[in-house]
Amino acid sequence: MNPSITLRMNHALPAEHRERLVRIAREIRFPQDARIFEEGGRADRFWIVRNGTVALEMYVPGFRPPVVETLGVGDLVGWSWLFEPFVWQLSARTMTPVQAYEFDAVAVRLMCEHEPDFGRAVGHWVGRVLAHRLNASRARLVDLYGTYDRNDKSDRSGRS
Amino acid sequence: MTAVPVPHRVVSRSPETSDTVTLRLEPVCEALRDFVPGQFAMVHCFGRGEIPVSMSSIQATGGLAHTVRAVGAVSEGLCAARVGDVIGLRGPYGTGWELERAYGRDVLVVAGGIGLAPLRPLVLRALAEPESYGRVNVLIGARTPDDLIGRKEWEFWRSAYTGVTVDRPDVHWHGDVGVVTQLLGRARFDPAGTWAFVCGPEPMIRATARELHHRGVPRARIRVSLERNMRCATGHCGHCQLGPLLLCRDGPVVGWDQVESLLSVREL
Numbered sequence: 001m002n003p004s005i006t007l008r009m010n011h012a013l014p015a016e017h018r019e020r021l022v023r024i025a026r027e028i029r030f031p032q033d034a035r036i037f038e039e040g041g042r043a044d045r046f047w048i049v050r051n052g053t054v055a056l057e058m059y060v061p062g063f064r065p066p067v068v069e070t071l072g073v074g075d076l077v078g079w080s081w082l083f084e085p086f087v088w089q090l091s092a093r094t095m096t097p098v099q100a101y102e103f104d105a106v107a108v109r110l111m112c113e114h115e116p117d118f119g120r121a122v123g124h125w126v127g128r129v130l131a132h133r134l135n136a137s138r139a140r141l142v143d144l145y146g147t148y149d150r151n152d153k154s155d156r157s158g159r160s
Numbered sequence: 161m162t163a164v165p166v167p168h169r170v171v172s173r174s175p176e177t178s179d180t181v182t183l184r185l186e187p188v189c190e191a192l193r194d195f196v197p198g199q200f201a202m203v204h205c206f207g208r209g210e211i212p213v214s215m216s217s218i219q220a221t222g223g224l225a226h227t228v229r230a231v232g233a234v235s236e237g238l239c240a241a242r243v244g245d246v247i248g249l250r251g252p253y254g255t256g257w258e259l260e261r262a263y264g265r266d267v268l269v270v271a272g273g274i275g276l277a278p279l280r281p282l283v284l285r286a287l288a289e290p291e292s293y294g295r296v297n298v299l300i301g302a303r304t305p306d307d308l309i310g311r312k313e314w315e316f317w318r319s320a321y322t323g324v325t326v327d328r329p330d331v332h333w334h335g336d337v338g339v340v341t342q343l344l345g346r347a348r349f350d351p352a353g354t355w356a357f358v359c360g361p362e363p364m365i366r367a368t369a370r371e372l373h374h375r376g377v378p379r380a381r382i383r384v385s386l387e388r389n390m391r392c393a394t395g396h397c398g399h400c401q402l403g404p405l406l407l408c409r410d411g412p413v414v415g416w417d418q419v420e421s422l423l424s425v426r427e428l
Contacts (some may be wrong), residue, residue, distance in 0.1 A: 070335075071339060136342060140327050
């Protein structure tokens with residue numbers, strides 16, 4: 001199974017675990033520009049985007065919060081709910097009207113504690129999402145679109 | 161193909177970004193042989209020198225367009241060219257994208273920064289022949305919104321999916337934020353039956369090609385456009401050597417299956 005699919009909950013979890021999770025999901029709609037959660041708040045829920053775009057923002061004192069990443073269809077919104085201290089590391093805002101599945105994180109954590117197989121599967125799924133985002137962040141750190149000259153003064157077509 | 165620069169007149173000059181312009185050129189007298197999308201010309205700025213630049217537009221009238229970013233003496237001279245100025249071209253050189261190989265298949269175009277320019281003729285051709293290809297997806301990434309080229313154009317492309325993302329948004333940007341590979345999850349394509357065409361800085365090409373392969377696109381169906389220090393453009397001087405390849409002759413467009421291992425060698 002390819003990574004693009006395994007990042008998505010529907011395919012990342014074995015069917016029996018997926019069904020258990022879906023049973024406690026509820027469908028939810030957010031209008032455009034809605035605050036889904038705030039940095040520093042209690043991470044007691046998480047979402048899977050069904051439609052629309054969500055921006056992740058970081059609080060910078062005195063400035064408009066910069067968008068550090070956008071998430072779209074099939075993406076997991078929120079991972080802090082799985083790791084102590086269960087506090088949001090970023091804020092999330094809808095850039096468009098958004099339809100999503102919402103999950104009660106406390107209920108899911110309890111399920112993880114009581115059923116080790118289920119807990120491992122959920123941990124593996126979220127871990128893969130985190131690894132993917134870490135790789136993307138590292139790519140941005142090295143400047144994916146930067147010019148890396150092989151000559152002292154490259155004057156090729158400047159493809160960057 | 162000629163080894164002597166053929167004079168072409170600048171008939172229009174369109175600034176794309178603060179340091180990038182698109183020059184539309186018409187032959188002063190003799191026209192060069194037909195280019196195919198993906199091929200490049202050696203563009204001569206008289207008194208400064210010449211650089212390789214891929215075609216960003218190919219017209220039936222013999223007119224051509226080059227998108228040039230000012231990064232050195234020659235490209236700065238080209239970017240400063242005014243309408244009516246004459247510059248020299250020789251070519252066409254190298255391999256093309258070979259879009260026809262994707263006949264009946266989904267087409268995925270991934271561009272980074274000014275890398276959209278060489279892909280532009282391919283996109284236009286694919287969109288002009290919707291019956292010949294499956295879903296056409298265009299993914300565009302850039303460092304900042306100010307680094308995006310062709311904005312007036314791609315907003316109107318009737319592709320299955322056109323995604324645009326930047327690494328560093330400004331306060332006016334309301335689009336996606338993140339690396340271009342993150343858009344792959346939103347594009348509509350069947351990996352096993354897709355042809356991908358990738359152009360941009362080499363780190364972006366490597367990251368994209370690897371991700372595409374992980375997603376199930378066969379290496380041989382990932383076509384990438386590479387750059388090296390092209391001088392003669394005829395495969396004689398060896399400046400553009402990449403392992404066994406001379407990219408002016410065997411490239412610039414090559415299959416990822418040909419170059420993946422070569423790009424992992426530190427000395428190359």
